[in-house]
Amino acid sequence: MQLTTTTLMEAYKQVRSMTEKICAPLQIEDYVVQPIIDVSPPKWHLAHTTWFFETFVLKPHLPNYTEFHPDFSFLFNSYYENVGKRVMRPNRGNMTRPTVAQVYAYRKYVDENMLLFFEKISLNKELEATCLLGFNHEQQHQELLVTDIKYILGGNPLFPALQSSSFETSTCDLTENYLEVAQDIYTVGYEGNDFHFDNEKGVHKVFLHAFRCQDRLITNKEYLEFMLAGGYQDFNFWLAEAWDWVKVNGIVAPMYWHLIEGEWYHFTLHGLQKIDLYAPVTHVSFYEAEAYARWRGKRLLTEFEWEVACKMYNSEAEGTFLESQSYAPKTRNGNYPQFLGDVWEWTNSSYLPYPYFTKAAGAIGEYNGKFMINQMVLRGGSCATPQNHIRNTYRNFFQANLRWQFTGIRLAEHI
Amino acid sequence: MQLTTTTLMEAYKQVRSMTEKICAPLQIEDYVVQPIIDVSPPKWHLAHTTWFFETFVLKPHLPNYTEFHPDFSFLFNSYYENVGKRVMRPNRGNMTRPTVAQVYAYRKYVDENMLLFFEKISLNKELEATCLLGFNHEQQHQELLVTDIKYILGGNPLFPALQSSSFETSTCDLTENYLEVAQDIYTVGYEGNDFHFDNEKGVHKVFLHAFRCQDRLITNKEYLEFMLAGGYQDFNFWLAEAWDWVKVNGIVAPMYWHLIEGEWYHFTLHGLQKIDLYAPVTHVSFYEAEAYARWRGKRLLTEFEWEVACKMYNSEAEGTFLESQSYAPKTRNGNYPQFLGDVWEWTNSSYLPYPYFTKAAGAIGEYNGKFMINQMVLRGGSCATPQNHIRNTYRNFFQANLRWQFTGIRLAEHI
Amino acid sequence: MQLTTTTLMEAYKQVRSMTEKICAPLQIEDYVVQPIIDVSPPKWHLAHTTWFFETFVLKPHLPNYTEFHPDFSFLFNSYYENVGKRVMRPNRGNMTRPTVAQVYAYRKYVDENMLLFFEKISLNKELEATCLLGFNHEQQHQELLVTDIKYILGGNPLFPALQSSSFETSTCDLTENYLEVAQDIYTVGYEGNDFHFDNEKGVHKVFLHAFRCQDRLITNKEYLEFMLAGGYQDFNFWLAEAWDWVKVNGIVAPMYWHLIEGEWYHFTLHGLQKIDLYAPVTHVSFYEAEAYARWRGKRLLTEFEWEVACKMYNSEAEGTFLESQSYAPKTRNGNYPQFLGDVWEWTNSSYLPYPYFTKAAGAIGEYNGKFMINQMVLRGGSCATPQNHIRNTYRNFFQANLRWQFTGIRLAEHI
């Protein structure tokens, strides 16, 4: 599908302004730090997404473009080995310069040139694809901005809130309802002409044995039962590597949970709040998701089962997405099958290439393929995902121990 | 299939004597050390396999059985959390007592009682299953004994040989021949009544897209070409995590390879030898196998593709197995499809449960299921695997960086 | 010596404003980070020195004083175990809140109350001593502010300058001149009634064998000769632990030195500059100082020899101190014996208690005594030390591998 230049330009503006909207409530200090290797400083995200457009669009394609600063390519390249030297990830949080103001000036400069680019250049298909990749790349960093800001503020003993609006909770019916999928050959992977990542291409067939899965996510209330039943203390529920992780790190609850005078609270971007019992449990690792499922006598879905069930039962996404700026998964509002938004769902599938997958040449080819080892697939998007970024074929992936993303649980079993 | 007690007893004797045959050329000193966490001291293997029969057969089932030593359960339990406390794996190599002589006395004592057990006890199905698990468990440790002894001697600056017999090499035709498998639904997993592990149960259907794979393993000669072409120096061939591994560990060749005055040697249990060019390359990590395949513009098989191809093309195993006691993979002797024996083949499948997989209750249930995360599946057995231990449904698994097993490479591609 | 309240109040104002003067050229971002455990964020120094006055003066002694914020005691306590819980040192750099503006508001609030305190309260000797300790404590943090800011900016790939003024160099006569001290009993340690730290009390006698020492510091030019002679490549010059440090960390030059197109530069707070050849070498570890001395066939002074020589030959301090705000050691301006200022001199004395040393009770007693193990004594102050803070009895101390302070070398030998 060929997009008009105007559509692209509008999309560009929309994406760029959303990024800055997320950062608007930050203090300058919040932009700078990197408390753990996985969490990048917000100012780095702002600059790196800009670097993408400068490096892959402006420098090769806008005549007479002068780069903003000769060192920024080194500073804000993330992992593309094909694009030269780069600041190693653990050091991003030590770089106090360029300042936040300079980074915003960089964004402004690149934005102005990008508009010039859209006005002047007639796009071919490849260039359009690069632009779309840039938009989707920046949307991925929007999600990371939310989760990284949450980590930065959530580790502060003052528990500062990003948002002053009130934290809303509600209740729902916790009856369990299962969606059935019959044994058959199904097609998975992206088919169509809109933007998609290389890792979801390679549409192919899979044989699925009959199964059923919950029509909603596991809630905090249900997860608390696992905790109270001693789930974190009994090795029988855990994978061997998971049990080591629990013991070495003294894990007793999801991330951001605090037991204060006998009551559980969780840190949200609205500050410290009592647990929202009917909202989906989040900030759990794959290890915890898998252990919870085993404790319940169930299992997680594979990513193929998830995709097939989602396509079958969820015609429209009604969950909580980035645009709401509530930055917390919410109680299901009605009994619709809850698949997209709120929390990423850990699947019991490893992140591996689809049949026929091939890596693109050059830097773009480093986008996804080189991470296909020792990570688990997550599906469905979260409350920090832009709504138009997610798809039922979208494959996210993280290491089994990571918890700072909005990650949750759905149960399944064979019929 | 119900086995006669006599058959079981003979199998028991055969397995037990094979273990001791492997260790016969060792010096007492060789039995004691644990140079890395993955390598257990030979004396520990001897005792741990014995502990299995004492714990799961003799103590619960032989009336009036007196355990050999009250502390051995603690000392020689490996990872069964359900069977009480255990010596942590990193400390196995510090335990100089019990002595090797005491461990052999333990074996003798348990063997005598096992024979008594076979004579006296009428076996039910469950008890027979436990015995068979014990035999197969000991066979797995026979393979580990070979690879651990190789590691212990191979790290010694004197490069001592275990075997005095000469190291034989030969050549073969390196023309590439591919075996084709058509797109279809196939059945994988163990079906039958003989012994098998829980992880290969859950016979189920998979849909495979058409593919073809080599009819033999990649040789040292072919792998050397990758090395000479700078394969270890170009990040484009490597997964991101693999590239870190290469750089951090300074990897430039398979394990046990030494460049001496411009010529490559490898350590074998016959001592240091010139590279056997036409033998299958071995002691490569998953990372190396995957990088080699990418360099060749091919890929590794999935474990399902492997199983289907093996069933289709390899009616009889003709490879090199433990019984030959050559302890080195060999040049294919003819043009038969080479699937079983010689080296374990890294597949591009993660070690995950089959549909319908369930963990058995108690200690036996800890055998396989709890390791189903962050490991890759290997298929086919090796020159250190007992021939009657391997099957075309057999699933072995290791972390992607490990190299001390006899591991190798077969290439594939979609048609 | 009893000071008047007015004198104390003036001293308070002077110290407090000097601290803020050091920070004036910083960007807000520079205040936040902690690139290594030894380097604290500037905003932490600003708050911690303020916390000292709030905790030890205002809260116990100013009636009706309301603390600025209930959590700041937890946030800005450094290591006083007697004053309750504290943020662990490695996490200081993750705390983006309180903001820099809030920290300055904290300073302002405490300053106003301290002036109230000086006006209202008639000081007894103990209270005066606490105030003086607070001033000297803040002066110590002034030095750390300079060195920590240098580390923060010096690790930035942009090499930002703190100061826009030009970096001045000059030359001097490098003839070696030695000062002699005869064998005798000497007195060391602080005698008098002015402020001093507990670790320099315990005035006592030492017997010194006759020795002589250089009348100036080793220069960059002289140190470069050691580098060019292969000093960093020959284990014979190094202590065993030092040689490990050289190899593991790949040390080939003092900290902040960069070899750019065949020429040596060093990072200064005026930005990257060509090596100032005639200035004292600085940012060397004890290991390097000791190795340099051995290469020269000489040795370092003990702290007792240093104190005796300094008292004997250096009636007045003429070196470079904090007040110059040049933040770099300078060429000796004339041939006066160079002892105080410019760089701290590594001595070959371990930091141990003097005879009769006793630890004060409570939090103040944790000031010095508990660090008396595995650190080496440095003497003389540096270009980052306030001139009225240093004394010839002053004992500074750091671990042998640390280099981010302005540390240098003087040679000595027995006669």
Added chain:
Amino acid sequence: MQLTTTTLMEAYKQVRSMTEKICAPLQIEDYVVQPIIDVSPPKWHLAHTTWFFETFVLKPHLPNYTEFHPDFSFLFNSYYENVGKRVMRPNRGNMTRPTVAQVYAYRKYVDENMLLFFEKISLNKELEATCLLGFNHEQQHQELLVTDIKYILGGNPLFPALQSSSFETSTCDLTENYLEVAQDIYTVGYEGNDFHFDNEKGVHKVFLHAFRCQDRLITNKEYLEFMLAGGYQDFNFWLAEAWDWVKVNGIVAPMYWHLIEGEWYHFTLHGLQKIDLYAPVTHVSFYEAEAYARWRGKRLLTEFEWEVACKMYNSEAEGTFLESQSYAPKTRNGNYPQFLGDVWEWTNSSYLPYPYFTKAAGAIGEYNGKFMINQMVLRGGSCATPQNHIRNTYRNFFQANLRWQFTGIRLAEHI
């Protein structure tokens, strides 16, 4: 003092046979392992001490000497960088070959050649010095053999005894008696013509302020009082670095102590025994010795005070030494001043060079000088020290956290 060749030869035989006597009760397995980096395998000690004579005496001085094995120099060099490559310390415990039998053959071969050497060669002063250094070097390894064997057996869950003889205890009077030393100039360091190490040379004067010290060592009974009073739980008694060590390692008692059903036992080379209450406490770190002294309101001696007091009060050594083969410190048998033997006494002196200390050229010069950083001096010898090896000027040294040597406590204070 020139020794006769016969005397030297007899001394050689005596030393060599003592080493083998220590090892006589070992099982072959005990000779092989290296449970921590500080503990070398007994077979390594046997070979390394032999390597010393081969390398420094036989190869350079015995005409036509053929070395036993060309690789042994590489295998059994310890840390002499001047003598070529060496097996890194952490790998000593992985080398199962050469076997124990081969190591004893190596000893026999070198012994025979050494006797030949003593018969044939007329010794000059330098050669005699090298021989004496070899004897003393082997005596140091005799002590390490005892402590390393204790570590190897003491970490075994079976707590095997090395010696079958009974473990004898007795009681003594715990009244405290202090020895006084007046303020004066004293001479320390070795004076004389017998063997001594380079680090005790440099006889020189020190000024000591008046002090007094206990005439005996602190007993287990007294140390238990510290434990029961919560000494390990109160940071006020500990150096900052010591307190970290206590917390990180969960230290609650001296090494080898085990609390079994409410009663304290310690592992000895006679197996696990109830605490010998009146024997000197041992296997404490410097940290613990220093904390105990502070809890008592006292301090440790400096090494100079110790030497002066020992010379003044202890004309003859009456303690427990290696030759008793009891391998445990004993209750003082009478009220003589207890200085030599039983346990090494931690002093509050860092291991630093004496005035006029110079490093010898070549490999011998690496013996002591290069360790003069971040170690504390111990004095007096222990129950594992050969009696004719110890002197009142002898300087031993270890890192402050180490406990596997027989180390203990004596209290002192200024008068």
